[in-house]
Structure formats: structure tokens, C-alpha cells
Amino acid sequence: MIAVVGWGAVVGGLQPLVAAIGSAGGVNVPLTFLIALVKGVLILFVLLTTAAYLVLAERKVSARIQLRLGPNRVGPAGLLQPAADAVKLIFKEASAPEGRDRFLFELAPALAAAMALFAFATIPINQTICIGGHGGAGPLSQTCPGGLALHWDLAHLNIGLLFILAITxxxxxxxxxxxxxxxxxxxxxxxxxxxxxxxxxEMAVSFAVIGPVLLAGSLDLEKVVHAQHSLWFVFLQPLAFLLYLTAGLAETNRLPFDLPEAEGELGAGYHTEMAGMRFGMYFVGEYINMVTVAAIATTLFLGGWMAPVFFLPNWLGPIWFFAKVGLLIFIMLWVRWTYPRLRYDRLMQLGWKVLLPLGLANIAVTAVFVALR
Amino acid sequence: MFRELIGGLRITMRNMLSKPVTIQYPEEQRPVPPRARGRHILHRYDNGLEKCIGCELCAGACPVGCIYVLAAANDPAHPVSPGERYAARYEINLVRCIYCGYCAEACPTEAITLGPRLDLADYKRERLVATKEDLLESWPGFRPTAAAPGRPDPAPRSELAAPSPTAPVARSATDTA
Structure with a gap:
């Protein structure tokens, strides 16, 4: 509930505000608002559906890795399983412990789902498209004199990456x-x-994303993608890419870094006491976070909406984008069902003694490279 | 370290590309071993007469006392079994039964054996008391009132026919224990 209201606040508040500040004058505020509303509803719908089907994908992939079949009873090939799961979660008794903090206990799951949804707001799914106007938006200009610039992200921020880091x-x-x-x-x-x-x-994630940002010279995610038009940053920054994926797994609390949950030791960790839809919102949040991590990795390292091979058409942007996101998500699932959980001290050692120094070294080398260019 | 990590990923990918080993139980069923001890079968001779002569040796041999037999005298004109007596009622409490097979060992006419049927679950406990109609074998050549008693059937256990599909007969919940 709070997630939806919060999403509405972003849709209603952030976008027109940004639009008003970003391009003073000549902005059709009601139209901008309408477009933002449509985009917000679309993203909400797509993300929630994706999260539901990611659960199915996860169960299918895990089943095949363990030589099982996975859910295949509800609907053809089990495709309606997410709907059944959702109905179950909604109607399940939401039991709650006696001595809980009533306000925070309700707020926390909503926050999990809401923040996961927020983070997707600045990720460009395609390049800005110019409707009407003259000249059209060039590949690097994101404005559209005389026409309507259609951005393929919800809130077109020039510090998009910073926004995502803050929200996560x-x-x-x-x-x-x-x-x-x-x-x-x-x-x-x-x-x-x-x-x-x-x-x-989070430190490791920040250090990993600084590499591509240095190369692109901007925190604007659309400019970062444009900077990759000749060569994707995954080839220039392979170390940062691996660092980001590793730290991203830890950020989304997924195996082999799912120590906050750690079923074998802690019941279910932080959501032990959450039942019904409270648990459901944590669950949705976790899976949307997977999508977000994969989408950021796609944007920063895999060339966003750009075609994977140069002779394929670039106007299929969103399809390339989601194909890359899907590939990364599959890798995350694959990794999850392959490796066991790390011991806690090893986890901290990996974070502070391996990932962080590597990230710093990567920044230093990249900075020197950019300075000498 | 990286070699081991990649090796693990290779194994899981190989698994993912191979065929699942799942048997989708209610639709597909694995063949039961020939001498598996599942639900009991009361056998007939080829001419349709019941093998059971109501001697109650099975009930006596049963370590948990789950078999109840009520014997009655055969009508010479329309015998149910070749002997003097037959089982008017024959009930087995399938929940109490431990499927040890002692009843089959004790039976002098090989009238009762343990069959291949293993799916014994039910929603009503009362229905888990199997009556004579549930257990009795019936095959196409089955004749309810044979004129003459036939020879004993020398067929080995593995060649015995499968149990009859459970007909929705009324089952009693009586004093089998």
C-alpha cells in the first residue's frame, strides 16, 4: 500500500519538478505529468509482473539444475504459478509478534518493495526519442527543440546513478x-x-560503478550508454564488471551472500516474523532488486539498449536491453544454485580485503587512463 | 580459485541441459518389484471359486491382529469355496497392518497374498478398512457360482493377476481390530 502511494509521489512529484528545473520554459507541464504517469504505471506493472515470474524462473532453474522439473501443475508448464503464489500470500494470515514496534513493523516491508521500485526510475531503457520538432534529438542531445523529447526512463536525472545508489x-x-x-x-x-x-x-558497488562513470565523464545513465557506442565498458572495465556483479549479489542478499537470511542458522533472518503479504513485499523487493542490479550492470557495462552486434538494428533498443538484463539475471540464478553460502567472516574479508582494494586500484588505473587520454 | 568456481558452474550447467529424472507420480508410475508387499489380494481358482476356506489361520498369524474373518458353511448346491466353509466376511484394517506377509505364509490354500498396490492413502479412516469386496480378485473368467470344485492353482506369486480396481462399494467400519 505504502509502496504504491510512495510510487505515486515519485510519479507525481519528482518528474515535473525535474522537468521544470531541467529545462526552464517551454515545458508542457500537464502533458509531462501525463507521460510520467503512464510511464510510472507501466514500470510498476512490468516490474511487479517480472518479479512474480522471476520467482517462477528461479524455481524452474533450480529444479533443472537439480535434475527436477519444477512447478508444472498450475496452468500450461506452470505458467500460472505466480498467480497462485500471489493469491496464497495475500490470503495468508499475517501473524505478528506481540512486542513488535507497530509502526516500523508495517513500514519496513513496504519500504523494501517501494525502494526496489524507486531505484528503477532513472534507468534508461532506450535512447531519447524526439516526437515532432525540427532536427530531432541527436544521438547525444537529450533535448528536442520545438518537439517532445520522450525519455525512456521515469525520472530523467543527470545524476541518475547517484540517485540509484542513494535509493538502494x-x-x-x-x-x-x-x-x-x-x-x-x-x-x-x-x-x-x-x-x-x-x-x-555498498562501498564495493560504489567503487565498481565509478570506473564506467570516469570513462563516460557523466553520472547521467543515458550519456554513459552513449559513451559505449563503439566499445562496451565491459571490455574496458572487466574487473569493475566482476566486482559489480559480486557486490550486487551481496547487495540483493542472494546466495552465496544470503547471510541475513541464512535459513539454516537464523530461521529466516530479518523476515522471520513476517508472514503473508509483509513477507511478500520483502520477496517482491528482493526480486525487483535483482532486476535493478542487472539493469544497472547492463547500462554501465553492457551498452544498455545498444544492439549486441553492430549489424543488428538499434531501434530494437528495449528488446536488447531486456535481453541483456535477462542474461544477467540468469547468471545470478545460476550462481545461486551452484555455490554454497560463505561463512560470515569470509564474507567480510572478501568485502573489505579483496573487493574494496581491487575497486580502489581499478579507480586509480582508470583515472590515470582518463587523465592521459 | 577461479578454476574451481568455473568448474562448479560447469557442473550445474551440464545438469541443467540434461533430462530431469522426475517421475510425475500420479500419471507415470514406476513398476513395482515383483514381490513387493502392498495391499492384500484374495484369490480365486480358475473356475471362479474363492480359495479362502475361512480357517482364520491368517488372523491367528497376524502379529498386529488386523484381520477379521467370519466363516460360514458352504451351501453344497452353490459353493463359494471348494471346502466345507468359506469366509462370509473378510476384513483387513490397512492402517494397522504392517505388511509383513505372515498371513500369506500361514494360508494353507494360498488364498491371500500381498499384491503390488502401494497407494493406500485415503481421506476417510473408515475406508481404510478393506472388506472382502475390496480385496477379492475378479477376472474376466470369473463365475460367481461354479458347479464343480476345481484343482488348486499352481501359479507362482509373480504371475498373479493385478488387484481389481476399487469399486465404490460401501465399506463397513466395524470391529476388525
Whole structure:
């Protein structure tokens, strides 16, 4: 509920504000608002559906890796399983512990889903398209004199990447507050682990994304993609790409870094006490975060909407984009069902003693390279 | 380290590309081993007479006392079994039964054996008391009132016919224990 309201706030507030500040004068505010509303609803719908079907994909992939079939009873080939799961979650009794913090206990799951949705707002799915006007938007200009520039992200920020990093940091609160408000030792332990883990891996994520940003010279995600038109950054920054994927797995609390959940040790970690749709929102948040991490990796390293081979048409932008996202998500699932969970001290060691120094070294080398260019 | 990580990924990818081993149970069923001890079968002779003569040796041999037999005298004009007596009622409490097969060992006429049927679950406990109609074998050559008693059937256990599909007969929930 709060997630939807919060999303509405972004749709209603952020976009016209940005539009008004960004291009003073000549902005058709009601039209901009309408477009933002449509885009917001579309993204909401697509992301929630994707999250639901990612659960099915995860179960199918895990089943095939373990030589099983996976869910195949609800609908053809199990394709209606997400609907059945959703109905089950909604109608399940949402039991709650006695001594909980009532406000935070309700807020935390909503925050998890809402922040996961927010983070997607600045990711460009395609390049800006010019409707009407003269001259049209060039490949690098994101304005459209005399016409309507149609951006393929919800909130067209020139600090898009910073916005995403900030929002994912807020997402940590949902986990920590959820664990703390539950008044349960397992939830609290899970939340403690998770905050320690997420803070250390957030550093690694930040350092990893600085490489492409240095090369592109902008935090504007659309400009970062344009900077890759000749060569994707994954070839210039392979180390940063691996760092980002590793730290991204830790950021989304997925195996082999799912210590906040750690079923074998902590019940279910921070959401031990969450039942029904409270759990459902954490679940949705986790899977949307997977999409977001994959989408950011696609934007920063895999050339966003650009065709994978030069002779393929670029106007299929969104399809290339989602194909790359899907590939990365598959890799995340594949990794999850291959490796066991790391021990906690090893996890922290990997974060602070391996990923962080590597990230720093990568920044230094990239900076020298950019300075000498 | 990277070689091991890649090696793990290769194994899971190979698994993913190979055929699943799942058997989709209600639709596909694995063949049961020939001497599996599942639900009991009460056998007939080829001429349709029941093998059971109501001697209650099975009930006596049963370590958990789950078999109840009520014997009655055969009508010479329309015998149910070749002997003097037959089982008017024959009930097995399938929940109490431990499927040890002692009843089959004790039976002098090989009238009762343990069959291949293993799916014994039900929603009503009362229905888990199998009556004579549930257990009795019936095959195409089945004749309810044979004129003459036939010879004993020397067929080995593995060649015995499959149990009859359970007909929706009324089952009693009586004093089998």
C-alpha cells in the first residue's frame, strides 16, 4: 500500500519538478505529468509482473539444475504459478509478534518493495526519442527543440546513478528496521548481519560503478550508454564488471551472500516474523532488486539498449536491453544454485580485503587512463 | 580459485541441459518389484471359486491382529469355496497392518497374498478398512457360482493377476481390530 502511494509521489512529484528545473520554459507541464504517469504505471506493472515470474524462473532453474522439473501443475508448464503464489500470500494470515514496534513493523516491508521500485526510475531503457520538432534529438542531445523529447526512463536525472545508489542505501533500512521492529532474536541477528554486510558491499558497488562513470565523464545513465557506442565498458572495465556483479549479489542478499537470511542458522533472518503479504513485499523487493542490479550492470557495462552486434538494428533498443538484463539475471540464478553460502567472516574479508582494494586500484588505473587520454 | 568456481558452474550447467529424472507420480508410475508387499489380494481358482476356506489361520498369524474373518458353511448346491466353509466376511484394517506377509505364509490354500498396490492413502479412516469386496480378485473368467470344485492353482506369486480396481462399494467400519 505504502509502496504504491510512495510510487505515486515519485510519479507525481519528482518528474515535473525535474522537468521544470531541467529545462526552464517551454515545458508542457500537464502533458509531462501525463507521460510520467503512464510511464510510472507501466514500470510498476512490468516490474511487479517480472518479479512474480522471476520467482517462477528461479524455481524452474533450480529444479533443472537439480535434475527436477519444477512447478508444472498450475496452468500450461506452470505458467500460472505466480498467480497462485500471489493469491496464497495475500490470503495468508499475517501473524505478528506481540512486542513488535507497530509502526516500523508495517513500514519496513513496504519500504523494501517501494525502494526496489524507486531505484528503477532513472534507468534508461532506450535512447531519447524526439516526437515532432525540427532536427530531432541527436544521438547525444537529450533535448528536442520545438518537439517532445520522450525519455525512456521515469525520472530523467543527470545524476541518475547517484540517485540509484542513494535509493538502494535507503533499502537497507527496510531490512534493518524489519529485523529490529520484530522483537525477535533471529530477526535482530539477521538485521545486524545484513546492515554490516550491506554497508561494506555498498562501498564495493560504489567503487565498481565509478570506473564506467570516469570513462563516460557523466553520472547521467543515458550519456554513459552513449559513451559505449563503439566499445562496451565491459571490455574496458572487466574487473569493475566482476566486482559489480559480486557486490550486487551481496547487495540483493542472494546466495552465496544470503547471510541475513541464512535459513539454516537464523530461521529466516530479518523476515522471520513476517508472514503473508509483509513477507511478500520483502520477496517482491528482493526480486525487483535483482532486476535493478542487472539493469544497472547492463547500462554501465553492457551498452544498455545498444544492439549486441553492430549489424543488428538499434531501434530494437528495449528488446536488447531486456535481453541483456535477462542474461544477467540468469547468471545470478545460476550462481545461486551452484555455490554454497560463505561463512560470515569470509564474507567480510572478501568485502573489505579483496573487493574494496581491487575497486580502489581499478579507480586509480582508470583515472590515470582518463587523465592521459 | 577461479578454476574451481568455473568448474562448479560447469557442473550445474551440464545438469541443467540434461533430462530431469522426475517421475510425475500420479500419471507415470514406476513398476513395482515383483514381490513387493502392498495391499492384500484374495484369490480365486480358475473356475471362479474363492480359495479362502475361512480357517482364520491368517488372523491367528497376524502379529498386529488386523484381520477379521467370519466363516460360514458352504451351501453344497452353490459353493463359494471348494471346502466345507468359506469366509462370509473378510476384513483387513490397512492402517494397522504392517505388511509383513505372515498371513500369506500361514494360508494353507494360498488364498491371500500381498499384491503390488502401494497407494493406500485415503481421506476417510473408515475406508481404510478393506472388506472382502475390496480385496477379492475378479477376472474376466470369473463365475460367481461354479458347479464343480476345481484343482488348486499352481501359479507362482509373480504371475498373479493385478488387484481389481476399487469399486465404490460401501465399506463397513466395524470391529476388525
Amino acid at each position: 542505501s535507503v533499502g537497507v533500512y527496510s531490512i534493518f528496521l524489519g529485523g529490529w521492529a520484530s522483537n525477535s532474536k533471529y530477526a535482530l541477528l539477521g538485521a545486524l548481519r545484513s546492515s554490516a554486510q550491506l554497508i561494506s558491499y
